[in-house]
Amino acid sequence: MSEDMKKRKMNSNTVLFHTMIWIPLLFILIFNYYPMISGFQIAFEDFKPGLGISGSEWVGFKHFARIFATADAVRAVRNTLIIACAKIIANLIIPIIIALLLNEIRVKWFKRTAQTLIYLPYFLSWVILASIMINLLSTDGGLVNRAIEALGGNSVFFLGDNSVFRKTLVVSDVWKNFGYNTIVYLAALTNIDPTFYEAASIDGAGRWKQTIHITLPGISMFIVLMTILGIGSVLNAGFDQVFNLYNVSVYESGDIIDTLVYRLGIQQQQYSFSTAVGFFKSVVSLVLIVGSNWLADKFAGYKVF
Amino acid sequence: MNKFFKTVVVLLIGCMMLNLAACSGGNDLGNGSSSGEDSDGNLTMKIGYAYDTSFEYKGGETVENNTWTQLYAQSGIDLEIMYNVEETQKDEKIAQLIMSGDYPDFLDISSSYYKDYAVQGVFADLTDYFDKYASDLTKAYYETEYGKMALESAMLEGKLYALPTAASGNDGLPVLWIRKDWLDNLDLSEPTTVEEFVEIARMFSQEDPDGNGQDDTYGLVVNGKEVFHASGGVEGFFQMFGTTLGTKEGNIPFIEVDGKAVYGGAEDEKVMEALTIFNDMYSSGYFAQDFVTSGEEQVFSALSSGKAGMAFGAMYMMGTPWKNALETQSDAEFIAVALPGVDKDSWGQAFYMAVPAKYYALNSKHQDNEEYIKAFFEVINLGVQYLAQPDALSQEDYEKYNGKDDTYTGWQCALAAFADPIKNLNALKKHQKALETGDTSHLNAENLRDFETMIVYVDNKDRRDELDEGELALFEGGLFYWSVWGAEQCSYQAISDMIDNGKLLHSAYGVAPTDSMVEYSTTLDTLAKETIIDIISGNKPISYYTDFLELWNSLGGEVITEEADKWFQSTK
Numbered sequence: 004m005s006e007d008m009k010k011r012k013m014n015s016n017t018v019l020f021h022t023m024i025w026i027p028l029l030f031i032l033i034f035n036y037y038p039m040i041s042g043f044q045i046a047f048e049d050f051k052p053g054l055g056i057s058g059s060e061w062v063g064f065k066h067f068a069r070i071f072a073t074a075d076a077v078r079a080v081r082n083t084l085i086i087a088c089a090k091i092i093a094n095l096i097i098p099i100i101i102a103l104l105l106n107e108i109r110v111k112w113f114k115r116t117a118q119t120l121i122y123l124p125y126f127l128s129w130v131i132l133a134s135i136m137i138n139l140l141s142t143d144g145g146l147v148n149r150a151i152e153a154l155g156g157n158s159v160f161f162l163g164d165n166s167v168f169r170k171t172l173v174v175s176d177v178w179k180n181f182g183y184n185t186i187v188y189l190a191a192l193t194n195i196d197p198t199f200y201e202a203a204s205i206d207g208a209g210r211w212k213q214t215i216h217i218t219l220p221g222i223s224m225f226i227v228l229m230t231i232l233g234i235g236s237v238l239n240a241g242f243d244q245v246f247n248l249y250n251v252s253v254y255e256s257g258d259i260i261d262t263l264v265y266r267l268g269i270q271q272q273q274y275s276f277s278t279a280v281g282f283f284k285s286v287v288s289l290v291l292i293v294g295s296n297w298l299a300d301k302f303a304g305y306k307v308f
Numbered sequence: 309m310n311k312f313f314k315t316v317v318v319l320l321i322g323c324m325m326l327n328l329a330a331c332s333g334g335n336d337l338g339n340g341s342s343s344g345e346d347s348d349g350n351l352t353m354k355i356g357y358a359y360d361t362s363f364e365y366k367g368g369e370t371v372e373n374n375t376w377t378q379l380y381a382q383s384g385i386d387l388e389i390m391y392n393v394e395e396t397q398k399d400e401k402i403a404q405l406i407m408s409g410d411y412p413d414f415l416d417i418s419s420s421y422y423k424d425y426a427v428q429g430v431f432a433d434l435t436d437y438f439d440k441y442a443s444d445l446t447k448a449y450y451e452t453e454y455g456k457m458a459l460e461s462a463m464l465e466g467k468l469y470a471l472p473t474a475a476s477g478n479d480g481l482p483v484l485w486i487r488k489d490w491l492d493n494l495d496l497s498e499p500t501t502v503e504e505f506v507e508i509a510r511m512f513s514q515e516d517p518d519g520n521g522q523d524d525t526y527g528l529v530v531n532g533k534e535v536f537h538a539s540g541g542v543e544g545f546f547q548m549f550g551t552t553l554g555t556k557e558g559n560i561p562f563i564e565v566d567g568k569a570v571y572g573g574a575e576d577e578k579v580m581e582a583l584t585i586f587n588d589m590y591s592s593g594y595f596a597q598d599f600v601t602s603g604e605e606q607v608f609s610a611l612s613s614g615k616a617g618m619a620f621g622a623m624y625m626m627g628t629p630w631k632n633a634l635e636t637q638s639d640a641e642f643i644a645v646a647l648p649g650v651d652k653d654s655w656g657q658a659f660y661m662a663v664p665a666k667y668y669a670l671n672s673k674h675q676d677n678e679e680y681i682k683a684f685f686e687v688i689n690l691g692v693q694y695l696a697q698p699d700a701l702s703q704e705d706y707e708k709y710n711g712k713d714d715t716y717t718g719w720q721c722a723l724a725a726f727a728d729p730i731k732n733l734n735a736l737k738k739h740q741k742a743l744e745t746g747d748t749s750h751l752n753a754e755n756l757r758d759f760e761t762m763i764v765y766v767d768n769k770d771r772r773d774e775l776d777e778g779e780l781a782l783f784e785g786g787l788f789y790w791s792v793w794g795a796e797q798c799s800y801q802a803i804s805d806m807i808d809n810g811k812l813l814h815s816a817y818g819v820a821p822t823d824s825m826v827e828y829s830t831t832l833d834t835l836a837k838e839t840i841i842d843i844i845s846g847n848k849p850i851s852y853y854t855d856f857l858e859l860w861n862s863l864g865g866e867v868i869t870e871e872a873d874k875w876f877q878s879t880k
Contacts, residue, residue, distance in 0.1 A: 052406040053428025073863070075831060142598045163600045163845075250533045251837045252600040252845060266830050272403055272421065273827065 046279040052272075066279035076280070079263040082169075082256060086240040089173045091233040097177055098184035099226065103214060105185065106192050118189070122182035129179075133247030136175060137162065162248060165256040172257065176244060187229065188222060195221035227299045235292040238284045260284060350384050351683050354412045354671075355723055356391040356405075358398035367715040375708045376721035379690060385683050387723075406430055413680060414687060414723055415470075415669045420558050422462070422470060422667040423820045431469040431669040432681065438468060441685035446692045449474065454729040458664040461819045471688050472664035474696075476729035480556065481658040481812070482544035483802040484648065485626055487617040488641040490517035490525075498645045498797070502548050505618075505648045506585060509594040512617040518637075527594040529616035533603035535837040540607035542586075542840060544620025548647050548656035549582040550813055551575055553840065555833045556661055560825060560865075562817040562872040563659075569816035569876035571860065571869055572659065573836065580853050581650075586844045600841055608632070614640065620647075623732075623799035627788030634772060634787075643797035646805045658806050661815035668724050691724030698731065698754040706753030713785075732792075733807070736800040739793040762789040817872040818879075824871065828864035835860060 041056055046066055048059040070076045101121070108114045124132070139146050140161040148158040161171045199217045208216065242261035249257040260280060268277025300306045357371060365374065371392055380387060390412050391401050399418055405411035406425070417425060425431060442450075450459045454474040462472045484505070486498065491508070494517050499505040509527025511517065517525055531540035536554030546552055552561045553573035561572035573579050589595060595616070596602065602610070610616040612632035619625070626642050633640035647656025668688060674680035694701065694709040701709075711718020719725050728734075731754070738755050739762070742748050751759055765786030768775060775783055792799050806812060821829070839856040842848040861869075 051424065051428050052403045053425050053430040055407065055409070073831065075834065137601055141601070143596055160598055163598055165847075250600045251535055251834075252532070252841045252847070254834065254838055266834065272399065274403075 043278065043282055045275055046282045048275055050275040050278075052274075062275075066276045067283065069276060070280060070283060075258070075263060076260075078255070079258050079260045083238055083240045083259040083261075086169055086172055086245075086257075086259060087237045089169065090176050090240065091230070091237065093173055093177045094180055094184055095226070095230060095233065098181045099188055099222075101181060101185045102188035102192060103218065105189060106218070107210070118182070118186065120182075121185060124179045125183045127179070129241075129243035129247045132175070132179065133244070136248065140171070163250065163252050165253055168249075168253040168256045172241070172244060172248065175248075176241060179244075184229070188225060191222040191225040192218065224305055227305045231292065231295045231299055234295040235288050237291055238288055350381060350386040351679060352386045352388050353380075353414055353680075353683060353687075354388045354390050355414045356393070356398075356401065356412050356416070357389065357721075358393055358395045358401075358416070359720060360395055363720060366711070366713065366717045369717045369721070371721075374717050374721040376723075379694075379709070380687065380723075383686050383690065385686065411671060413671045413674060414684060415671065416723070417470065417667045417669055418558075419461075419472075419663050419665065419667065419820050420826055422472075422669075423464065424823065424826070426464055426469040426669075429672055432672045432675045432684075433467055433469060434471070434670065434681070434684075435466070435468045437681050437685065441682055441689075443685075443689040443693070445697065446471075446685075446689050449692045449696055449726065452729075454662060457662060457818065461664055462667060470667035470669035471724075472667045473724075473726055474729045475662045475664045476733075477660040477662040477812075477815070478730065478733050478803055478807065479623065480538075481623070481660060481803050481806060482538075482541075482547065482620050483623055483644040483646065483658075483799050484544060485611075485619045485621055485642055485644050485799075487512075487517070487614075488643045488797070489639050490617045493517050493519055498643070499648045501648050501652055502585065502650055505548070506589060506594075509589060509618060510592070513592075513594045517617055518614055524615065526596055526610070526616045528589070528618045529602070529607050529610040530595050530599045530619075531603060531607050532600035532841060533606075535840060536833070537604060538622035539604045539625050540602075540619045540621055542620070543659065544647055544656075545586060546573075546579065546582050547658050547813060549578045549650060550657040551578045551582065552659040552813060553579070553836045555829055556659065557663060557665070558826075558829060559661070559663060559817075559821055560829050560832060560868060561659060561661065562815060562869070562876070563813055564816040564876070569869070569873040571857075571865060572813075573860075574857065574869075576854055576857055580850050583840070583843050583850050583853060587846060587850065590844050591846060600845065611642075612636075623792055623803055624788075626791045626799070627784075630791060631784040631787050638772070642791060643795065644791070644799035644802040645797060646802045646809075646811075649811070656806075657811055657813035658803075659815065660812040662729075662818065663820070666725070687723050691722055691726045695719055695722060696726040696728050698728065699752045701753050703753045703756065707757065710754060710757075712757065713782075732800060733804060736793050736798075736804055739789075743794060758789045758793070761786040762794050765790050766794070816876045819875060822868065822871050824864060825868045828868055831863055832860055832865055835863065 044056055045059075047061060047063055048056070049062050049065075050056070050059045070080075105114055105117060108117075140148070142148050142158045142160050142163075147161070152158055159167060161167055195217065199221075200213055203213050203217055238260060240259040240261070242259070242265070245257055245259050246262050246265065249262065264277045264280050267273045268280075296306060296308060365371070369375070371389060372387075377387055390405065393401050398416075399421060402411065402415065402417065403421075411430075415431070449455045450471075452474065454476050458472040458474040459468075462468055462470050484499070486508070490512060491498070494511050494515055496508055496511065499508055512525055512527035514523075516523070529540050530542060531537045535541060536543055536556070541554070543552060543554055543556075551573050552563070555561070562569045563572050563574075564570075565575060590597075590599075596610070607619060607621075608629045611619060611626075611629035612635075614633060614637050623644065626644070630640065630642050633642075647658055649656050670680065670684040674684075694705065698706060698710070707718075708716050709718060709722070710716075711720070719727075735755050735758070738751055739759060742751055742755075742759055743762075743766075748756060748759060761782055763786065764779070764782040765784075768779070768783055772780075772783065790798065795801075835856065839848070839853065843850060843852060
């Protein structure tokens with residue numbers, strides 16, 4: 004009898020808690036999920052603004068077929084994958100190396116100054132950085148090319164040559180972001196128990212051995228986390244950056260999905276096609292995130308969700 | 309405890325209810341005006357404004373209070389502004405509002421989207437009301453050559469859904485801009501043939517035209533970033549050879565060849581000849597090796613800093629670079645010449661296309677509401693009366709509604725911005741005559757305003773450094789008019805030469821683009837840009853152009869060429 008009473012009491016409590024969670028959930032369903040689902044319909048229709056979502060003609064997978072039928076779109080998918088993968092890898096390795104190096108520095112003021120300085124470009128927008136870069140990288144008296152020529156090399160057309168454009172994108176992206184990423188890893192490094200290092204040095208491990216066997220395993224969780232988050236954005240190769248730096252002669256190596264969608268969707272009002280591309284991007288990203296999460300769980304024993 | 313939670317929940321839900329009520333209350337207020345009339349008995353018309361980045365209100369006027377809103381209020385129309393955005397965002401904004409179902413009563417639609425929206429039932433059918441409500445002036449406006457063309461382009465299966473602005477292609481013709489002082493330094497005369505043009509480009513880049521003893525100049529500046537553009541774009545270059553490849557205001561160009569409408573770049577021999585010369589000029593260094601990264605900004609700075617001596621571009625292009633050039637090079641002087649031709653007797657053929665820029669339409673929900681239809685025509689009639697008839701207005705009225713520095717914002721505040729399509733061409737002879745004789749009696753209000761500014765430049769040519777800030781602003785405004793109408797070799801003189809000699813490449817398609825044209829234009833334009841740039845910079849051989857044409861046709865070019873030809877044959 005008393006058991007039953009207790010159960011009932013618990014229930015009425017949970018009902019209250021549930022009511023409280025259901026209200027925001029309902030809001031999320033109505034304001035986030037409903038528009039998303041009705042919005043995705045556009046991808047399967049020949050959407051006309053005047054006819055509305057329910058009034059436009061249903062065309063099934065026509066727009067998805069077009070993604071793979073036009074050479075532009077295939078090229079954009081390829082470029083996106085190459086640029087994004089290169090960025091993910093470079094943005095993973097370089098900040099780790101810098102974080103490890105900074106961590107070894109014992110002169111506090113130098114460490115702090117270096118940290119601040121490398122963090123600075125992160126705060127500049129690509130619109131500003133792009134015009135600076137166009138000047139710096141110009142073949143017509145740009146600083147970088149003058150330096151190359153002074154050292155006896157031939158000037159390189161960084162922003163107009165298909166063989167170097169992607170590298171320019173990756174290097175400039177790393178330059179902009181590595182300060183921020185470094186700080187994430189530096190924060191992780193402070194979490195490592197100093198007694199491990201003491202124990203290791205007593206056992207005769209040098210700096211290098213300590214790095215390999217204590218530091219890296221200590222921050223491995225963060226590395227996995229950052230990689231999984233990074234892989235989710237594998238189809239985002241950085242619209243801001245590419246849009247401000249590219250030009251017609253490097254569409255071949257630099258036109259990414261987002262810039263293509265911008266030209267078609269926003270400038271030409273092809274809503275259905277650009278929604279189809281966005282939908283395709285989301286599905287691929289979802290698969291990649293779930294996949295990498297599973298892999299991380301399997302090999303590193305770590306799960307984000 | 310239980311009670312406490314209940315209270316909290318009840319309170320929370322109560323709060324939300326209140327919020328919801330407040331929201332719907334707000335909506336009610338928003339929709340309340342749909343009854344159409346406000347307290348002073350005026351009709352409320354929902355509208356939107358789009359403005360240039362450089363636009364600003366003058367003389368303390370605001371978007372809600374200016375000469376035009378006053379004029380509309382006197383005619384019984386109050387405005388409710390739904391959007392006030394930059395020109396580049398206008399199409400997107402309108403599309404969003406139309407999607408939401410609550411869009412302006414008075415719509416200003418670009419030519420590319422007019423047909424689509426009309427078919428979707430966005431606009432009211434005006435066919436039966438034109439005769440009834442259009443003023444005599446408005447009717448006369450649509451009976452002129454360009455007015456008739458514009459009105460025809462708005463007719464869809466015998467029905468009229470919008471009143472477009474009449475347009476001539478004159479203002480869009482490209483000219484060749486040259487540094488006159490450099491020509492003089494090297495003892496050269498203006499080019500009339502492509503050969504001479506290339507020779508000038510060579511001398512400008514190799515013979516030190518600015519006489520500073522350094523190899524720091526180029527013959528030409530090319531806008532390789534946007535490729536087809538009114539400032540430094542490549543259109544003018546290809547039109548010297550009688551071909552044109554790029555979109556103009558979003559429209560793929562079609563020209564007549566052997567009685568059929570074909571793509572402007574379909575004649576591969578001519579294009580390949582042009583490309584060969586362009587590629588030669590590039591490899592000889594007559595223009596910057598990194599031209600693909602220069603957009604309008606870089607084109608302007610190359611011209612202002614005395615780095616480049618020639619550019620193809622629109623008649624209104626040189627105002628900014630010239631005035632900036634004067635800051636560092638006091639003897640900088642630009643002239644405009646007609647496009648050179650392939651040989652001595654032929655001219656270049658500037659591509660001439662007259663597509664109405666704007667279509668003014670009424671929200672279809674007012675289809676049966678004569679009050680709104682009448683108000684719509686009132687807005688149109690006022691626009692025609694005060695903007696398209698400069699000869700008939702007093703100086704005061706002209707300035708009030710067309711604009712005057714520091715006092716009236718003018719035409720940008722009008723909902724329907726009409727203009728006399730050939731007023732700029734007519735202005736040329738008037739200005740030249742006034743400059744010659746000093747007599748201004750034959751100038752209309754608009755000409756007089758421009759002429760007086762131009763005189764500030766002419767009078768102060770040699771004492772620019774002594775001017776104060778206000779005078780300098782007028783001086784620079786006058787310099788712009790001088791570059792268009794005043795100088796002996798001004799840009800409208802070049803345009804007038806091209807028109808008088810009939811050396812124009814006329815568009816073979818004259819109505820709003822079809823659905824497929826809108827759909828394919830970006831893809832085809834991107835392809836054309838890439839191909840041209842690749843061939844000019846030597847990444848692909850000249851012969852690749854024939855592959856391009858095949859690709860162009862297979863990517864939708866063939867379909868739209870057929871559509872264009874169908875229209876072209878129907879006009880014969």
